[in-house]
Amino acid sequence: MGENKKVHRLKVFEMFVHILKRFWVLILVVIYLFLLMYVRISNDGTLGGDFYHHWKENYLCIRGNDAFAKTNSSSSADITSSSESQGYAMRIVLYAASKHLANQRDFERLLAYYQKNELKHTHLMSANQSYSRHKTIRSTDSNTSGDLLIADSLIQASKMWPHKASLYESLARALLRDILKYEYNQNDKILTLGNRAIKGTPFYKVMDTADVMPEEFDDFRTLTGQSAWFVVKRSMLRKLVSLSKSNKYGLIPDFAILVKHRTKAFKHFSHDYSYRACRIPMNLAYSTDSDSRYVLHRLLLFFNKQSYISAGYRLNGQKIHQYQSPSFSSPILLASGQFEKYLALYHRQEYVLMHRSIRNDYEGSTLTTIAALKRK
Known part of the structure; x- marks a missing residue:
């Protein structure tokens, strides 16, 4: 009797092994679909809340x-921060507050840090800050990317907390005034990289393609009443269109330079679709402007044909790396989710939502947290 039981168990085990060998691919697919279903049925508050909690735990000091977002690894003895990380932190806290995951006090701490790190005689923020046990270093240059994000965050804060709207709007106007004064190439109608990219320097005609934010430019114009923001929006979008048309894939380089009325990839910096240009899908995701849609759809059409999204591309469509990165996939997740025809592309990027804690990857964690908080 005992021998029969052993034989029976052995047969069951052999049958199980046979099923695994024959159907292992199907089993993996079922597990993957189950994980995707779990991600989708998670409500926005839970999913966004998890990402916000982990981002706050790993990067918010x-x-x-005061409060600021650090940009280096959690194991580093020194701490580094930037105006851009501050701008993204303010934006994340606002998204979290809209879901009752954060409050005005959280935003006010970030605002206080920005104000303490304004450059002398301006409202621009110091581009980089570094803290060690013995000293604090604040750069004396600005970064346009960070200033734009901070200005937009102040405007959105004025809408979220109307009782302090006059203060937030006043601060935003002052900052926007200085952006046009110190970070604007009036001849070519583009925003420069920062306050040191002045006329007569090699960088006066260089633009960061991640700084093209059409929706934000519209809000800046509405707040200030300055037509310059409409000019900036139209000019910088047309330069993105020109860059998109310069190759058959619609890929945009990180940095571009204006040469004799032409917009070209700036080869002294990154001239690939890399860690700056990867934000373009996110920046254009909600814009209904025809130029925005043209650039965005060309990018999404290219990515829709890829089996997976690589961490960077040459402008000839060649993958730079053979691995994926949330810094690239999260903006595409956010953008593709706005259009029914890119539903398959959207689902392929949902893998970023399965890892809710991304340590030692500030940019990947930040962009994925934004995507998780903003997804439909």
Whole structure:
């Protein structure tokens, strides 16, 4: 009797092994689909809340009444921060507050840190800050990307907390005034890289393609009443269109330079679709402007044909790396989710939502947290 039981168990085990060998691919697919279903049925508050909690735990530093987002690894003894990371932190807290995951006090701490790190005689923020046990270093240059994000965050904060709208709007106007004064190439109608890219320097005609934010430019014009923001929006979008048309894939380089009325990839910096240009899908995702849609759809059409999204591309469509990165996939997730025809592309990028804690990858964690908080 005992021998029969052993034989029976052996047969069951052999049958199980046979099923695994024959149907292992199907089993993996079922597990993958189950994980995707779990991601989708998670409500926005839970999913966004998890990402926000982990981002806050890994990257947000609170010191008394101030708060800032650090950009280096959690194991580093020194701490680095930037105006751009501050702008993204303010944006993330606003998205979290809209889901009752954060509050005005959280935003005010970030605002206080920005104000303490304004450059002398301006409202621009110091581009980079570094803290070690013995000293604090604040750069004396600005970064347009960070200033734009901070200005937009102040405008959105004025809508979220109307009782302080006058203060937030006043701060935003002052910052926007200085952006046009110190970070604007009036001849070519583009925003420069920062306050040191002045006329007569090699960088006066260089633009960061991640700085093209049409929706934000519209809000800046509405707040200030300055037509310059409409000019900036139209000019910089047309330069993106020109860059998109310069290759058959619609890929945009990180940085571009204006040469004799032509817009070309700036080869002294990154001239691939890399860690700056990867934000373009996110920046254009909600814009209904025809130029925005043209650039965005060319990018999404290219990515829709890829079996997976690589961490960077040459402008000839060649993958730079053979691995994926949330820094690239999260903006595409956000953008493709706005259009029914890119539904398959959207689902292929949902893998970024399965890893809710991304340590030692500030940019990947930040962009994925934004995507998780903003997804439909």
